[in-house]
Amino acid sequence: MSHSDTILDRLMSLHPKVIDLSLDRMHRILAALGNPERRIPPVIHIAGTNGKGSTLAMIRAGLEAGGASVHVYTSPHLARFHERVRLAGKLIAEPDLAAALEECETANGGQPITFFEITTAAAFLAFSRVPADYTLLEVGLGGRLDATNVIPDPRLTIITPVSIDHTQYLGETLAEIAGEKAGIIKPRTPCIVGPQQEEALRVIEARASGLTAPLSIYGQQWQIAADRGGIIFQDDHGLWDLPRPNLIGDHQIQNAGSALAALRELGADEAQARAAMTGAEWPARMQRLTHGPLARAAGPQAELWLDGGHNPAGGDALAAVLAGLPSRPTHLVCGMLNTKDITGYLRPLATHAESLTAIGIEGEPNTLPAEETAGFAREVGITAQIAESPMQAVTRIVESCPQARILICGSLYLAGRILRENG
Known part of the structure; x- marks a missing residue:
């Protein structure tokens, strides 16, 4: 320290x-x-x-x-x-x-x-x-x-x-x-x-x-x-x-x-x-992750992305980005804080996501429990399950869909954790 x-x-x-x-x-x-x-x-x-x-x-x-x-x-x-x-x-x-x-x-x-x-x-x-x-x-x-x-x-x-x-x-x-x-x-x-x-x-x-x-x-x-x-x-x-x-x-x-x-x-x-x-650089805004343990777990065929948007406008922006990318099955890994408009963020993403794996944000006192995030996802029509960690979520998604576009999203705090742990 x-x-x-x-x-x-x-x-x-x-x-x-x-x-x-x-x-x-x-x-x-x-x-x-x-x-x-x-x-x-x-x-x-x-x-x-x-x-x-x-x-x-x-x-x-x-x-x-x-x-x-x-x-x-x-x-x-x-x-x-x-x-x-x-x-x-x-x-x-x-x-x-x-x-x-x-x-x-x-x-x-x-x-x-x-x-x-x-x-x-x-x-x-x-x-x-x-x-x-x-x-x-x-x-x-x-x-x-x-x-x-x-x-x-x-x-x-x-x-x-x-x-x-x-x-x-x-x-x-x-x-x-x-x-x-x-x-x-x-x-x-x-x-x-x-x-x-x-x-x-x-x-x-x-x-x-x-x-x-x-x-x-x-x-x-x-x-x-x-x-x-x-x-x-x-x-x-x-x-x-x-x-x-x-x-x-x-x-x-x-x-x-x-x-x-x-x-x-x-x-x-x-x-x-x-x-x-x-020349602008701004991490965790639809950032492609190509190195580190999570990228290796995603494997050579999948795409791994990270985005820190967390409110309804952020959800709209993310949905528009996904709409503009070449077609590919998209699976979300989502962790959020309990202070946000969760359904407002997730609703625009529902038409683009095949599934959502909910996780808690480790070390963050205001994290929304994974079960609750999954519940909100189901409310807006996204198939949802929970995982213990980002690594477990990514591994499971790739097992069932090797060519997935995996998007880790929902919170800047989660994005920061991912960038730290993924080196």
Whole structure:
């Protein structure tokens, strides 16, 4: 166990709740640290229900292709915590992470603070000490009261598509949830708005209008569409004819639109736009697994895929990806958290899946028991059974169907486990 892992374990116990949306504790610890959030490179702040990480990955690829150095903050991590923080393009080194976490622990003085809040403060501290041209900052949950929303004057804000998720924290209606996401809009700061339902867009427009923040909205200031195997992006500055994003799925075209609109706002050229499409990396988004013990268990004839989507919009996106792949019997291996809209996620997948093998997510206190996941699958018409582990699930599927397309899905936490254990 690394030194930072030991500190991270201690930080878990500083607050009885995993999530407690408020900015008071953030302002307190940042003041104790000398307000590092005011000394970080220009911030591009990204909120939204789906597509935040993919959009961020494309913007990063475009900026770096133009020679810019970029800090990145994302969550959750998949295999190790260090993935959440990139300093000028490189994953944070163990000594730098441990030092920042220790300083934050000392500054906090044992007072209540959530794990996400204190680790976000540590990221800001690290960002304030290393020069870079931009900071790409992904919201953890919501926006208005998210720990990242303490940046007084970002260079740019982005709101990717908003849908119903995390209702226990963000509100029951689309308008309430959009209101939370729109909380990242700042006075006179440009905001890029991805495709939205009308109800969400009205809320975002009202918030921006009150802050005189200029909006650049999909379908109004910019358009994106698939075209003969590529994509066309168009705005007031002209047209970019580009390759499709290398992240798989039609929903990535929407994400590409938000990323390209952001790059245009930052003065990027067509070569950078092209690099944003061809160079983005974002693990566990319809990722093909070809190495490691699970891939070996799947054998030479089967395909093994991994996806971390977990809400109804994620299920829709995954179903669309499956519809676009060459025909092959598809078998799901699914583990989910008990906080999600399970049937909403599984229903779109029902027409594509021959079977679902349900598993629990080992080491995850909020895992949905495999029996319950299987029950939800049967409710939406998928033949379901349970397995003790991903390995057992894959082995059983291949025994009955050697040419299967096996898709491990349902949770980013499960995806992280798979990536860790499969090397």
